Amino acid sequence: MDTIRVLFSVAANKEWSLHQFDVTNAFLHGDLTEEVYMDAPPGFSGGFKEGEVCRLKKSLYGLKQSPRAWFGKFTLAMKEYGYHQSNADHTLFLKRRNGLVTCLIIYVDDMIITGDDTEEIARLKRNLFSKFEMKDLGNLKYFLGIEVLRSKQGIFICQKKYVLDLLAETGLIDCKPADTPMVVNHNLHMELNGELADKGRYQRLVGKLIYLSHTRPDIAYAVGVVSQFMHQPQVAHMEAAQRILRYLKGTAGHGVLFKTNGHLKVELYTDADWAGDKGNRRSTSGYFSLVGGNLVTWRSKKQNVVALSSAEAEFRGIARGLSEVLWIRKLLEDIGFSQKGPSKVMCDNTAAIQISENPVQHDRTKHVEVDRHFIKEKLEGGIIELPYVASKDQLADILTKAVNGNAFSSCLSKLSIGDPTTQLEGECQK
Known part of the structure; x- marks a missing residue:
């Protein structure tokens, strides 16, 4: 779903159309490359001798190999049409042509197609319909139990x-x-x-x-x-x-609205609740990310180890948020929208920011040394910035309340x- 929300934000900002398709009996399209045997189905066992079974050449529903076989066949078909899989999400297929891009993301047998290359979208539709038995569901309105409404205000x-x-x-x-x-x-x-x-x-x-x-x-x-x-x-x-x-x-x-804000900048806000778990005193860190001014991902998770200070808890939260930023930047790069400048990772803890930016080795940070070097490397590479943002700031306040379970x-x-x-x-x- 994270990739889909990023695509929604891109589509809203670039005013791309969203099309939905469904594959009929998707798993029956898969070809098996390994030996799989099954008992003769009822009504066909009369001519079988004792101990004889059927060898499957095509996948069936209920077979554990079926999802992999179907996706493998679909991937080969997309590559034949000139598409490549995104390195950030293997279910996302992309094709760039004459400065235009076409995106297809698939979940089992449901797929969404978007982009600004209308000719390629029409061609892809014809190719898929000739290869598989499919249904054209028109503009995206309902996907995996999620209702999608589009208006002049956005998606x-x-x-x-x-x-x-x-x-x-x-x-x-x-x-x-x-x-x-x-x-x-x-x-x-x-x-x-x-x-x-x-x-x-x-x-x-x-x-x-x-x-x-x-x-x-x-x-x-x-x-x-x-x-x-x-x-x-x-x-x-x-x-x-x-x-x-x-x-x-x-x-x-209630839900999420993706507006047209005219840009695709990546920003992330992070916070932590130090020693908030009464049972084992582990901290809870959380973050949310924005792409083009729209909320696309959010996490709130208890940390794996006990933090010895609030700075350490915030520090680990920054490291987890930074991983999310790198993934989003890679995804946007695959789509064709590379970030021209560093992404802002907002934090309300000055100690954590100073430790991240200070090149001097500190004995008191040995227990978080991997995270420290990870953050420092991205800072020096100009991939992120770590500006301080006060807790009273409206967006930081939102995450603080989310992490602490407030209203x-x-x-x-x-x-x-x-x-x-x-x-x-x-x-x-x-």
Whole structure:
């Protein structure tokens, strides 16, 4: 989904059209290159002797080799048409011709085609339809459970139907909405002798919430917290997960809006909550990235080791955010929009910035030496900048609230998130 959101931001800024196609019985197109045998299907076993089986030459649904066989055949077809796979995402196929670009991204049997080369898009469509049995679904409107709305203001994505179906499934369709996805300073942890919840029900619910967070950055932190207790959920954890559902009841139509801002600069904001986990005192770091002024990726994750200081926690957060920036820059370069200057990685910790920029070796940073050299190398190469941004800054404040589990939803309008269902052809409601 990260690549798709980046493509949406590029399409919004460059005013590219978005086309959707579907492959009928995709797995049946795959060719098997290895020996696979199966028992004779019912109705065809009469002429078989005892111990005789069938050898498959084509893939079938239910066969573990089928996805790989289908994607391999599709990749060969795209290469025949002059396309190459992106090094940043192998499901993205690109072709540049006469200064124009065509992009195709595929997920199993669903594909999106965009770009500014209308002739090549038409040619690709004819080639694919002659090679595979396909359906032309027209302009992109619904993809993998995500609703896509386009207006003069930009491209809006949300999962309203998914939310309503989830509320109906869990019996909370008529519940009282909550103001925030999680209580401030929740301190969720594994309680000694705590009452256990239904493990299967909890895992199914959290799994669906994880998929919903692809278009809902406002619940990303809360979902990350409840997903830490999948192995042995307790009643308190189930109540926290249900609070997320009650929050969704009042914000079912929220999503992400990709506006036309006239540029494709990459920026990233990072922050960390030092020793915030009550159970093991590990820190939580988070970041969100912008491409062309639009939100494209966001993460909130507990760190793998205990940080000895707030500077160390912030430092590790910068390193993780920097990896994201490098991936986005590589993806944009593959599409044909190389960054002309360094990307800004915003941080609100002056100590972490000074350690990153200072070429002198410090004994107190030996435990984060790999991260320090990684950041320093990119700074010296002019790939990133590390400007200081105060926590009171509106965008830094958004991430701070996301990481700390505060009322992130109150800041949605600052990230162009809203519900456009009341004005599909006008500005999205914030």
